[in-house]
Amino acid sequence: MSRASERAYNNIRSMILSGELQPGSQIREEALAELCGVSRTPVRDSLRRLEAEMFIRRNDSQRSFVADWSLDDLEDAFQLRAMLEAHAAKRAASRISREQLGRLRYHNAQLKQAIDIPNPDVPKFLDHNRQFHAIIVAAAASERLASMLGQVTEQPVVLRTARQYDLENLRRSHHDHDELLIAFDKRDGEWAAAVMTGHIRRAFHAYAEAHSTDTEIRKSNLAA
Amino acid sequence: MSRASERAYNNIRSMILSGELQPGSQIREEALAELCGVSRTPVRDSLRRLEAEMFIRRNDSQRSFVADWSLDDLEDAFQLRAMLEAHAAKRAASRISREQLGRLRYHNAQLKQAIDIPNPDVPKFLDHNRQFHAIIVAAAASERLASMLGQVTEQPVVLRTARQYDLENLRRSHHDHDELLIAFDKRDGEWAAAVMTGHIRRAFHAYAEAHSTDTEIRKSNLAA
């Protein structure tokens, strides 16, 4: 993707992810164009992409709004993600190369390092976690599957989820990865898929709990 | 979507589906713009959409080509479709309304009529088949799932597939629908999902067989 267009896309996307553009708020092409320092043309391209990825919704008269996710929407996304990622794990089990397995082990070791210290390095954990999953998706060798997973993995809230993992959850997450590695080693697709399903579903519940606390906090703030 | 943009999208899409634009051939925005009687702007919009839907691929330097599907790609698409549509059936089983069930029965009756005559009415069959599946997806009540299914259901070859169903396959297809109706009636999601999986996988193999015959015909044409 070309320079202006890519810049616009990344800018807008990160503004949505960070919450800078509030869920439900209207989006005007020209305003974004100024913010990104480009013309409306690449902004429009970006909006179309973001709409396809469901970061943005449009009403009947073509006006754009930042998507606002209910807990149900979120569970839906997680459910699809669990199914797709389990499928990816299953495919990967019979296709993964020695070299990919090695990289998987490397990232998992880094993950372990990130949490096996007094003060866990969460960003480091997240980064290696992302790469770990990316390798599995690549090993699954289905472009289509990868593209679909892209649509459900980096939802606004999904990103924020991991930050809310407590240490216990991070450890379990790491443990799942260990088990995935063994399943891959034994080329047991069913096992890999099962582990992955649980792995993603835990992530959802970790979020749901954090979210309800969050909501309560917000409520009490409003009350104050 | 607005007039020019929608026209461009539909035109280009149907040109791809019909084979008028040959798989693998390069696409030039200006040429399409002339063909559709619009400017490049809406054509570009359409190309982006079609690229996301994987009807079109782009090389490193942003040139567009009509997607060319290998049998493997196709099996991949069918596999994903089977998984997603089974998931839809499962969800639908616990959510479908009496009214939707009624419409399902109606379309299935029409399906039966279309093939229970000396000369089967294939277009009629296809139309009611499409609506039957659409109702299930709607009953699943997941926008995201619906959007993903859209990406794997109307691939160029998928469309041509059904035309190659022989009567026996059409009958089995209708029988699957009957069974789905019972599963829905009993709110048995697992059953519905299982039937749906088989239903879609049969479609794939029906295509694969027709395709190999097809290829042989093409080869002998070349030889002649």
Add this chain to the structure above:
DNA sequence: TGGCAGCTTATTGTATACAAATGGCATTCG
């Protein structure tokens, strides 16, 4: 006062001109 008609303004859609980048061809040099 409530609601509707018509106008005004805000926002998106389309066309077009121009800029940037890419590919292909020809020429030249080793």
Add this chain to the structure above:
DNA sequence: CGAATGCCATTTGTATACAATAAGCTGCCA
């Protein structure tokens, strides 16, 4: 003769002007 390089043609990317459409407001009439 082959490969590399520079130029030209083709194609895509971006900006901008203008057109179309929808929303909001104002004032009129019931």
